[in-house]
Ligand SMILES: *[C@@H]1O[C@H](CO)[C@@H](O)[C@H](O)[C@H]1NC(C)=O
Ligand SMILES: *[C@@H]1O[C@H](CO)[C@@H](O)[C@H](O)[C@H]1NC(C)=O
Ligand SMILES: *[C@@H]1O[C@H](CO)[C@@H](O)[C@H](O)[C@H]1NC(C)=O
Ligand SMILES: *[C@@H]1O[C@H](CO)[C@@H](O)[C@H](O)[C@H]1NC(C)=O
């Protein structure tokens with residue numbers, strides 16, 4: 146009798162639904178392993194340590210190493226200025242294995258960030274080869290984007306910028322934490338992948354869709370959403386050709402701009418649905434302003450060598 150009453154009454158029924166959803170959500174959090182939760186906390190701590198910063202001037206007002214460094218990123222990657230050489234290909238390990246789920250996607254005020262847990266078997270997705278000084282384990286993935294009026298990649302390739310740039314951040318296995326790794330020139334390896342916005346993409350990006358489908362849930366600063374089901378780090382690369390890439394020594398593109406990154410930026414692009422890409426423009430930063438154009442301006446190459454791996 147009481148139950149029927151509730152069903153006929155719109156408001157309590159909504160409350161009941163909320164309660165059920167609330168249970169489902171907290172249940173999901175209980176499933177997170179301690180290791181994954183610690184990695185998420187470490188990532189949040191690093192964000193706090195970086196201090197307040199924004200993209201109002203595309204990073205030109207950032208201080209410290211961001212201002213004084215001489216191995217900063219991003220840069221324009223120019224084929225004619227690159228040393229084209231026979232570099233080994235990037236070797237991907239466990240990139241085809243399912244990650245432990247649920248995954249937690251967070252709006253940290255600067256990007257949509259996904260801390261990557263180990264795979265179901267307990268191993269980490271990792272990379273070696275290329276010009277990488279060691280074996281590097283995948284830690285997180287995030288994006289840089291523009292707006293309805295502008296492209297948002299950080300690197301440029303032959304003076305061309307792209308709609309989105311995805312960064313898969315890896316830590317050298319020999320270091321214990323990201324913060325320790327970022328104090329060493331060989332601490333981090335980031336894979337950069339360019340996206341081209343397309344009205345009708347030829348292939349469906351099942352992995353990326355899992356992430357982009359959750360974006361409407363994380364429009365608010367510090368909100369998060371969980372991703373369930375099967376996701377491999379390899380799926381995030383779509384079907385790009387990984388044999389051709391630029392590589393150079395650079396930095397993080399956000400404060401403190403630590404010069405600890407071996408960059409690998411693929412020449413091939415992911416052609417991705419414009420409807421999915423537009424979802425990024427609804428995210429808000431810590432000031433409740435649209436989180437758009439979250440890319441840093443191009444930096445001086447100075448005396449650095451940029452290498453290019455060609456498949457021919
Ligand atoms: C996700 O957001 C909820 C609600 O604000 C919060 O209680 C929870 O701690 C967050 N989870 C993570 C892993 O950040
Ligand atoms: C994406 O589109 C570009 C230009 O249309 C094309 O050259 C490239 O091969 C495509 N990439 C993939 C992975 O399909
Ligand atoms: C990066 O710097 C190290 C140390 O100076 C050097 O050995 C290495 O060859 C450089 N790598 C690239 C890709 O330029
Ligand atoms: C590039 O210049 C910096 C600063 O002047 C110097 O420390 C570094 O050794 C130089 N690197 C190369 C590869 O010449």
Ligand SMILES: [Zn+2]
Nearest residue numbers: 287289312398
């Ligand atoms: Zn980045």
